[in-house]
Amino acid sequence: MFPFLMRIQAAWLCIALVVSTTLIGVAQSRKDSIDAFINQQMRDGHIPGLQLAIIRNGHIDQLSAYGLANVEYQIKTTNQSVFSINSMTKAFVGVAIMQLAEQEKLRIDDPIGQYMDSLPTAWQSLTIKQLLTNTSGLPNIIDQYEHVLGQGQEQTAWTEVKALPIEFKPGERFSYNQTGYVILGKIIHRLSGVPFTQFIEDNQFKVVGMNLTRFGDSGDVIPNSAGGYTRVKNINGKWLSRDEKDPLGVAFIEFPVFFRTAAGILSTAQDMAHWLIALQSGKLLKKKESVEALWTPARLANGQVGGFNELTNGYALGWPTVTREEHPAVAPVGGFRSSLFVYPQDDLSIVVLTNLQGANPEWFIDEIAGYYMPDMHKANGFGLSSSLKTLRTELLKKGFANAIPIAKTLQQKNASFHLKEDQLNGWAYYLASEKKTQEALAIFKLTVALYPQSANAYDSLGEAYATVGNKAAAIQHYKRSLELDATNQNAANQITRLNKTP
Structure with missing residues (x-):
């Protein structure tokens, strides 16, 4: 019997080795295909540097860095290069608000007048949820050139924006708005007893171990900074492409501290991947229904969802959403340069950070997902x-x-x-x-x-x-x-x- 059992074990070992080798081969082939796709996107879009993290089944499946973090000195991008994530910061604010909700310090349907004094009368009944979902109708604290009012001075900006009228009846439509996030920062400060930056650092960055993630802007010295470049320029309030002969310019970003709930975090794809894993595994939010609320797009008065465009067509609690029947996603975007997609039904998440304003990676992340789920490739009719x-x-x-x-x-x-x-x-x-x-x-x-x-x-x-x-x-x-x-x-x-x- 013993030789027979030995032959059986040897056969199973051979099968296991074949299966393992095949899986490794498939994974390597997929990585090679993704690398080729990313490199082509970078060439076509003149993207200097890019980081990619792919999370599958709760683990990082691929972590890659491409191109140049610094064009002037030809410094290569590494997994430690730090990128500004701009408005993706709002997703962290959404998590922070839900953490306070789990601590029973607020409810998202509460009026903001319950937590703040000296608000204009028309603002007092607006809800925390309406601020998070950009459905409040608040006037914007930035101008058409995306400059903070009052030359970036908090008190002046706050005084100026409070003097402006409500733009529409709350809940009637979606209108991307930074004022709501400034208010949310004040509410987080008041209820937690610490500045909102510290609350997010203590309850998210440190909990996850996001050692390279921080708040900041171009005015700060950022170790391993990937800097910022741009292919667009704002002319009379309109974003226009730069000349093809000179496609790159240096992008200078400035986020006053009080404004940093709207945009102010710098991070790496690896840190962002660990943050997503922590969020989905119950490390940041204890209740499953908290994450579900975080990712559920707001319904307008007409029953529809409202968002930026035909892709990111909804907006939840700080999280833009891709509301569709096939492979729906939640998809924070920032600065026309970086994005992440979480596909809740597919146990897949993809983070793409770049140092180019105008890279708009949200438009090609679905194609990366297609290397895991082939029906998502455009060539197969997806979209x-x-x-x-x-x-x-x-x-x-x-x-x-x-x-x-x-x-x-x-x-x-x-x-x-x-x-x-x-x-x-x-x-x-x-x-x-x-x-x-x-x-x-x-x-x-x-x-x-x-x-x-x-x-x-x-x-x-x-x-x-x-x-x-x-x-x-x-x-x-x-x-x-x-x-x-x-x-x-x-x-x-x-x-x-x-x-x-x-």
Whole structure:
């Protein structure tokens, strides 16, 4: 019997080794694919430095650093490089408020007048939840250039903002607002007995062991600082891209201490990963329902959720949300440069910190998640509306060249089938970015067929024809775009350029 048992054990050992080797191979292949994807995003977006942390099943599955923390001195990014996380700070404020709620020092539905004196009458009945979710209607304590009022002086800023009127009836809509977070900082201070920065440091940074995380801004000397660069500039209150010939500028960030509940934390992807693990494991909030409340988007008076855009389309207690049927997420974003996505249903979290204002990693984090859940890759149709997914399925069967008749047939068969212009246009540009030029051209043609009075649709089709080298068709469609919109300077410029091209 003994030799037989030895053979059985040896067989199981071989199987275990094969399985282990296979899993290691899969993990390494996935890491290589993610690294290649990140490097491509950095090249395309001129991102100097980036940190990535991926948390899977309560553990850090990948921790990587890419590019340069400092461009001037060509200093490489490491896992110890410290990045400003800007408005992602609000997520820490949400946790702090829920910690006070668990201590029974407040309730999120309490009016703020219960905890603060000398507030304007119209402010007193606003709730803590409305401040956290940016649904309060408060006037903003920053101006159109994103400068703090009163030249950053607390008393002056506070006096100026209190003199401004309420912007809308509380709960009616979402409007991103920094004033509410300044007030939340004051409430945390009053109820805890210590400055809000110390409360967050003591009850989050120190509890988790976030040794490289701190409050600060460009005015501070930050060891291992990744600095800040920008591809955008604020002109008359509008954010515009810098010249492609000189895409990078130095970004200077200044957050007065009283303003640092709105934006003021610097951290690393590794520290942020440990913070997320602690939050989800009950180390920061003891009650599961506290985390659920933290991540539940506010409902407006009309029953809808409101957020920044079609991706981060909701807002919870300091946490923007990606409210959708497939792979919903909570997704703090900061400074157009950094973001993290937590996918609660998938036990997956991804942190991306960069030193570039304008990197907007929230727009490519889902694609990183796709290396764990393949249905999340754009190439597999993730992110498309249900109607676009139906169309895509039919096109893959019958060919993109038949897009127009296929779409019309689907419309006739199903009254709820509807293709929005912006969604079609976005999908076409994605196909073009993937070098699927003929498929992209077919979708641009379909967009024009469905929206024949859209100058933008003709402009995009003109661009597609120019890309495939059909100069005559490109000029024709740019001219039609100009007929529909005489102010379309891009179309006029492209016609001039194409006419000069041999």
